[in-house]
Amino acid sequence: MxxxxxxxxxxxxxxxxxxxxxxxxxxxxxxxxxxxxxxxxxxxxxxxxxxxxxxxxxxxxxxxxxxxxxxxxxxxxxxxxxxxxxxxxxxxxxxxxxxxxxxxxxxxxxxxxxxxxxxxxxxxxxxxxxxxxxxxxxQGNAQIGGVTLSxxxxxxxxxxxxxxxxxxxxxxxxxxxxxxxxxxxxxxxxxxxxxxxxxxxxxxxxxxxxxxxxxxxxxxxxxxxxxDSGFLIGLKGFVGAIIGGLVSFPAAAVGALLVGLIESYASFSLSQWKEVIVFTLILPVLLWRSLSTRHHDEEEE
Structure with a gap:
């Protein structure tokens, strides 16, 4: 910002x-x-x-x-x-x-x-x-594989x-x-x-x-x-990093691309819900990581 x-x-x-x-x-x-x-x-x-x-x-x-x-x-x-x-x-x-x-x-x-x-x-x-x-x-556009990109x-x-x-x-x-x-x-x-x-x-x-x-x-x-734009953009980046596990650069990059693609597709059909859809992605990821991670009691540690 x-x-x-x-x-x-x-x-x-x-x-x-x-x-x-x-x-x-x-x-x-x-x-x-x-x-x-x-x-x-x-x-x-x-x-x-x-x-x-x-x-x-x-x-x-x-x-x-x-x-x-x-x-x-x-x-x-x-x-x-x-x-x-x-x-x-x-x-x-x-x-x-x-x-x-x-x-x-x-x-x-x-x-x-x-x-x-x-x-x-x-x-x-x-x-x-x-x-x-x-x-x-x-300035200008470029044609790549039939797709026009600025x-x-x-x-x-x-x-x-x-x-x-x-x-x-x-x-x-x-x-x-x-x-x-x-x-x-x-x-x-x-x-x-x-x-x-x-x-x-x-x-x-x-x-x-x-x-x-x-x-x-x-x-x-x-x-x-x-x-106030910085917080929302940063939060979406955080969602992408969470999807990637916060430890892997390739996985974080894939997570960020996934967030961007889902937000783009949601903008066409459910524009008023696109933010909700993006931030809801974090819930199943956290649940899956919680279930797949071995937990230890403090006494055992």
């Missing part, structure tokens, strides 16, 4: 509200870092945190005001959108979730819901209640395939990806072998912010994105 609406604001020649938001997050994160460094007696780290935050925030403010004009090329606006939105991922992790790193899963879930509501309200304040569309990155749709499919392939290679072949998987499986064990869970969390939120921003930029030309 932030990605698509930030680009739409730049298209209108406006300075998006996400600039003030990311600067505010940077300020809060810097204060937290300085307090932590001073408690540890490391004044040099505290000074470096302030210096880097001042340089980064000032550069971001200057670049945004210099390039926010309506005549800026589209690719420059896309890069500026990524520069404004992607840093919100690690900053939100530092401000909201890292202080709760020892909390229970229930507390983290409640914090996530509260953060979602806060971001939705900020989206309404920044961009208004009206939805917006962004210009297509590729070049924008092909671009979405291509970028999605590259992202899935990149994630599979990242988690399966790189040291950082394996460290991230290890932290997700067992945080204490990862810490014992030298992996910093805080760094892994920041990396996870950075990847999520990057993929979320790219997704918003790619679907912005196809549908009108509003301040």
């Amino acid at each position: 932030f990605g698509a609406l930030t680009l739409a604001a730049l298209q209108q020649g406006k300075v998006p509200g996400t600039l003030n938001f990311v600067l505010a997050l940077l300020l809060i994160a810097t204060v937290l870092n300085v307090v932590r460094a001073l408690r540890a007696g490391d004044g040099r780290a505290a000074g470096l945190s302030v210096l880097w935050a001042a340089l980064g925030g000032g550069a971001l403010w200057g670049v945004t005001h210099a390039l926010a004009g309506a005549g800026t090329p589209l690719w420059v606006q896309v890069l500026l959108t990524l520069l404004l939105v992607v840093p919100q991922g690690p900053l939100l992790y530092r401000v909201v979730f890292e202080p709760l790193r020892n909390a229970t899963v229930l507390v983290l879930l409640i914090a996530s819901v509260a953060l979602h509501l806060a971001l939705t309200g900020l989206g309404l304040a920044f961009f208004g209640a009206e939805g917006s569309r962004t210009p297509a990155f590729a 070049l924008q749709s092909l671009l979405v499919i291509g970028v999605s395939a590259l992202l899935m392939l990149g994630l599979a290679l990242f988690f399966g072949r790189t040291l950082a990806g394996k460290a991230l998987r290890a932290t997700a499986v067992n945080r204490l064990g990862a810490r014992l072998v030298g992996i910093r869970p805080e760094a892994a969390g920041a990396l996870a939120f950075t990847l999520a912010a990057l993929i979320g921003t790219l997704s918003g930029l790619l679907i912005g030309p196809s549908i009108a994105i509003g301040y």
